[in-house]
Amino acid sequence: MSTLITGIGELTTHDPEHSGGRLRDAAVVMDDGLIAWVGPAANAPAADERYDAEGRAALPGWVDSHTHLVFAGDRTAEFEARMAGEAYAAGGINVTVEATRAATDAQLERGLIRHLEEAYGGGTTTLETKTGYGLTVADERRSAQIAARHVDEVTFLGAHVVPAGADRAAYLDLVTGEMLDAVADTVSAVDVFCETGAFDEAETRRILAAATARGLDTHVHGNQLGHGPGVRLAVEHESLSVDHLGFLTEGDIALLAASDTVATVLPACDLSTRMPLAPARALLDAGAHLAIASNANPGTSYTSSMGFAVATAVLQMRLTVAEAVRAATHGGARALGRHLDRPGKPRVGELTVGARADLQILDAPSVTHLAYRPGMPLTHAVWRAGNRVRG
Numbered sequence: 001m002s003t004l005i006t007g008i009g010e011l012t013t014h015d016p017e018h019s020g021g022r023l024r025d026a027a028v029v030m031d032d033g034l035i036a037w038v039g040p041a042a043n044a045p046a047a048d049e050r051y052d053a054e055g056r057a058a059l060p061g062w063v064d065s066h067t068h069l070v071f072a073g074d075r076t077a078e079f080e081a082r083m084a085g086e087a088y089a090a091g092g093i094n095v096t097v098e099a100t101r102a103a104t105d106a107q108l109e110r111g112l113i114r115h116l117e118e119a120y121g122g123g124t125t126t127l128e129t130k131t132g133y134g135l136t137v138a139d140e141r142r143s144a145q146i147a148a149r150h151v152d153e154v155t156f157l158g159a160h161v162v163p164a165g166a167d168r169a170a171y172l173d174l175v176t177g178e179m180l181d182a183v184a185d186t187v188s189a190v191d192v193f194c195e196t197g198a199f200d201e202a203e204t205r206r207i208l209a210a211a212t213a214r215g216l217d218t219h220v221h222g223n224q225l226g227h228g229p230g231v232r233l234a235v236e237h238e239s240l241s242v243d244h245l246g247f248l249t250e251g252d253i254a255l256l257a258a259s260d261t262v263a264t265v266l267p268a269c270d271l272s273t274r275m276p277l278a279p280a281r282a283l284l285d286a287g288a289h290l291a292i293a294s295n296a297n298p299g300t301s302y303t304s305s306m307g308f309a310v311a312t313a314v315l316q317m318r319l320t321v322a323e324a325v326r327a328a329t330h331g332g333a334r335a336l337g338r339h340l341d342r343p344g345k346p347r348v349g350e351l352t353v354g355a356r357a358d359l360q361i362l363d364a365p366s367v368t369h370l371a372y373r374p375g376m377p378l379t380h381a382v383w384r385a386g387n388r389v390r391g
């Protein structure tokens, strides 16, 4: 079944062949879950069904490359304390760990589905989520298995913190050994929280090496709470991404600019933790690959709204709307290694022939409205793999 979407007032493709990635009065044909044709509406071929966008803007669905959505419990009190002046500290993670361990599988799955519905309702079509609130072999395994039933990419974050009451050396052995083996078939990548209060340089190196030895991709949570080795380790290890980046030196920016490791910024988290905004403008100007993600989690960023993240990146981080949209789609795909076709996984984050047909239509004439009308519900219709899932 093929679908023609026509009457697109402004189409963002990310294909440089199409007027630098932006077309006016455009159309798209989807067939068999993939983009089959993109071009001027006047030249569009026929299809089995037709949808008229009536002049609205269309763009790739959001690729949210960083979330933590397998959890139970609530951190409202911690948020209130932060808004009253307390600093964020990694230790809060243990509050969610306790609640997650106490939850049944069904409760965790229901919570995940509820949060995914929110994310998808806002135009997200590809989503990564991490384990990291179980921190025992059984709890990390069930978190990974529940996530794998519902999301595109699952990342093992056993190295979130050393759980309360655990022996540090023994936990390091577990997270690089038995616990990693228990999830290795279920996840595609391993993440490490490299930060004071979480894991230091030597520990991070060991965890990244254990992941690579099992053929898994890697990510690093780095430079969130202060300056540190996160960026350097991610780049040295050729990790897919290093995420957060509120505290960067000129040297860190130069390292990222010279590497394929994606610099992932998390604007909603920076706001919610009242930490410095990551220098997205400087990263792009230096030539780094940039992604924007939600970091949806109950501690530091309890929102999965990619529209909000994009608006904040424009209004506060000084990106253009086109740069922010690219970082939240193509950038996120690159951060997950999904900007290239993989066996059984067509590339995402762009509207080019052969890519997965993931497309959102805004109730607005241009993507500029994402920042011009921040916080407004602009998602009008969404297709995922060629199926209309919203609107």
Ligand SMILES: N=CN[C@@H](CCC(=O)O)C(=O)O
Residues within 6 Å of the ligand: 068, 090, 092, 093, 096, 193, 221, 224, 269, 295, 297, 298, 299, 300, 301
């Ligand atoms: N920094 C580490 N992990 C999460 C926060 C987790 C939490 O506080 O529950 C983050 O990305 O911000």
Ligand SMILES: [Zn+2]
Residues within 6 Å of the ligand: 066, 067, 068, 221, 295
């Ligand atoms: Zn995170």
